[in-house]
Amino acid sequence: MKNIFRGELVRITAEEPEARAKVEVRWQGDSELHRLAGAEPAMMESEKKLKEWFEKQNENGFKPQRYPFSVRTLEDDKHIGFFGLWVDLIHGEAWVGIGIGEREYWGKGYGTDMMKLCLQYAFTELNVHRVSLGVHEYNPRALRSYEKAGFQLEGRTRRDILREGVRTDSLWMGILRDEWLQMQTGDQQ
Amino acid sequence: MFNIQTQLFDGQDVRLGPIDHEKDPEVESKWTHDSDFMRMYDTDPARPMSAAMVKKQYEKLEKQIEENKEMYYFTIRARSDDRLLGKAMIERIEWSNGNGLIRIGIGSPEDHRKGYGSQGMQMLLRFAFAELNLFRVSAEVPEYNEPAVALLKKFGFVEEVRRRQALERDGRRWDLLVFGLLKDDWQNQAEG
Numbered sequence: 001m002k003n004i005f006r007g008e009l010v011r012i013t014a015e016e017p018e019a020r021a022k023v024e025v026r027w028q029g030d031s032e033l034h035r036l037a038g039a040e041p042a043m044m045e046s047e048k049k050l051k052e053w054f055e056k057q058n059e060n061g062f063k064p065q066r067y068p069f070s071v072r073t074l075e076d077d078k079h080i081g082f083f084g085l086w087v088d089l090i091h092g093e094a095w096v097g098i099g100i101g102e103r104e105y106w107g108k109g110y111g112t113d114m115m116k117l118c119l120q121y122a123f124t125e126l127n128v129h130r131v132s133l134g135v136h137e138y139n140p141r142a143l144r145s146y147e148k149a150g151f152q153l154e155g156r157t158r159r160d161i162l163r164e165g166v167r168t169d170s171l172w173m174g175i176l177r178d179e180w181l182q183m184q185t186g187d188q189q
Numbered sequence: 190m191f192n193i194q195t196q197l198f199d200g201q202d203v204r205l206g207p208i209d210h211e212k213d214p215e216v217e218s219k220w221t222h223d224s225d226f227m228r229m230y231d232t233d234p235a236r237p238m239s240a241a242m243v244k245k246q247y248e249k250l251e252k253q254i255e256e257n258k259e260m261y262y263f264t265i266r267a268r269s270d271d272r273l274l275g276k277a278m279i280e281r282i283e284w285s286n287g288n289g290l291i292r293i294g295i296g297s298p299e300d301h302r303k304g305y306g307s308q309g310m311q312m313l314l315r316f317a318f319a320e321l322n323l324f325r326v327s328a329e330v331p332e333y334n335e336p337a338v339a340l341l342k343k344f345g346f347v348e349e350v351r352r353r354q355a356l357e358r359d360g361r362r363w364d365l366l367v368f369g370l371l372k373d374d375w376q377n378q379a380e381g
Contacts, residue, residue, distance in 0.1 A: 041285045090234055091356045129362065130354055155350025157369050160288045160325055167324070172350045172367070 004120055007113040010080070012069040012121075017054035019079050020070060021047045027101035036139045037099050039161060039170070067126070071114055073105070080105045083118045085126065092129035094122045107141070115149040123180050130176050136161060137169045150183050151175045197316055198263075200308035203274060205263040205316075208247050213264065214240040216273045220296035229334050230294040232356055232365070259284075261316070265295065265309045274300050277313045279326065287324035289317065293340075301336070310344055315379075318372045325371045331356055332364045345378050346370045 005012050025047050027033055034042040045053075057068065068084040081100035087093070096118055100111055122131045133151065135142050147153075151173035159167035198205040218240040220226050227235035238246070254260050259282040265275040275295035282289035291313055295306045317323045328346060330337045346368035354362035 039283060039286060091232060093352075093355050129357070130352075132352060132355070152353075154352055155348075155367065157288075157327060157349050157367060158325070158347075158371065160286060160327070160369070162286050162324070172352065174352055174355070176354060 002124075004117070004125060006074070007117045009075070009110050009113040010071050010073055010117070012071055012083075012114075012117055015054060015058060015068040015070050015082070015084075016079070017051050017058060020054050020082070021051035023079055023101055024050050027099075030101070030103070033099070033101060033103075035163060036136065036142065037097075039134075039136075067121070071100075071110075073110070078102070080110065081114065083114055085118065085122055085131075087122075087126055087128060089126075089128075092127070094126060094128045094131045096122075096131060096133045098133075111142075111145050112148065115145065119149065119175065119180055123177050128177070130174050131180075132172070132174045135171050135173065137171055138163075143171065146173050149175070150180055152179075197320060198312060199268070200312055202268055202303070203265050203305050203308045204268050205277060205309070205312050206266050206271075208251070208262070208264055209273070210244060210247055213273050214243040214247065216296065217243045223296075223298070225298070226294070226296060228358065229331075229337070230292075232331065259289075261321070263309075263313070265293075265305060274305050275309060277309045279313065279317055279321070279323075282321070282323070287322070289321070289323055289326055291317065291326050291328050306336075306340055307343070310340060314344065314370070314375055318375050323372065325369055327370075328368045330366050330368065331358075332366055333358070338366065338368075341368045341370075344370065345374050 028042070028044050031042045057066070060066070066084060066086055069082060070079055071081040071083065072079050080102040081098070083096060083098035086095040086097070098111070098114060098118060100106055100114070119131060122128050133146065135146060137156070152175065154172050154174050156169040156171050158169055160170050161168045218238055221236065221238040221243070224235050250262060254262060260278060260280045262278045263276065264273055265277055266272060267274055273296070275293065277291075277293045279289045279291050293306055293309050293313065295301055314326070317326050328341055330341065347370070348366055349369045350367035352365040352367070355365040356363045
């Protein structure tokens with residue numbers, strides 16, 4: 001069987017509370033990173049608090065609701081980012097949260113590789129019917145990468161985000177299992 | 190116009206009120222045994238609940254509201270006899286962005302099509318925009334809930350997102366629709 005934990009540039013590991021808390025403190029200091037990814041106000045938490053939070057999440061295990069991963073490079077095993085899937089198993093829908101905290105790995109294909117692993121996990125391991133995500137309209141780099149991964153734009157909630165006094169839209173995207181399977185056979189040809 | 194004389198919580202036939210922990214559990218328990226109501230109101234699996242379970246749920250709900258401060262919950266009651274008709278709430282409020290998600294349900298089939306939901310919606314929107322000062326509200330509704338879609342459109346909500354095949358019920362997939370209403374559009378509408 002296929003190794004679903006290994007891509008071309010990265011591999012995914014268990015979420016590591018200690019390592020994750022350490023980098024998270026640094027990543028929280030990058031307000032642009034937070035504002036590109038999140039909708040809540042940027043905030044800073046102690047390494048201790050973060051570690052405890054990640055530990056608590058792990059204690060809960062792989063519950064049906066949440067599947068978090070840390071992402072490391074194949075080249076030098078550097079912890080560069082994360083992704084997580086929040087799953088509604090009743091209706092077969094998974095929501096993605098994904099990010100590369102280490103800026104020097106932006107725009108080099110790592111995100112694409114991560115999303116490939118993420119969708120593969122969602123569709124072939126969790127067996128969901130669709131995968132969803134939201135993205136700020138002021139983050140065109142993410143939007144393009146999601147389109148490349150096969151996500152379709154399904155609409156926008158008008159002016160729901162207020163940052164620096166400017167109102168912007170959230171864009172909502174989705175990919176269906178059939179669409180993803182189609183892309184996989186396309187890749188092989 | 191600065192109008193604090195017009196009551197926020199009084200409509201023509203209905204009013205918004207708090208939970209009655211003594212009387213309401215019995216009534217809501219009945220609603221949960223009506224699968225039509227449950228499947229229109231929520232996408233979670235419909236589950237019949239006893240009055241005791243509903244009572245526990247109310248307590249949990251009020252605790253959550255106090256702790257998280259991101260939700261306002263009202264019961265919809267008849268003005269004539271204070272009977273519980275339904276519920277109305279604003280949840281998942283993002284204070285920094287000024288947005289929230291609204292939800293309204295009228296429990297018994299015999300109370301449908303009497304304008305109660307519409308009156309509840311009118312008060313809930315005024316509360317959201319004129320009291321909480323939100324900038325916009327959203328509503329999520331399965332495409333098969335046609336009465337809800339009609340109610341939202343009547344109040345000026347715009348269909349903004351169609352999450353394709355996001356739900357499965359009765360052996361087929363359904364879209365989930367997200368509607369949005371901005372404060373300006375609500376205000377223009379209220380003024381004429």
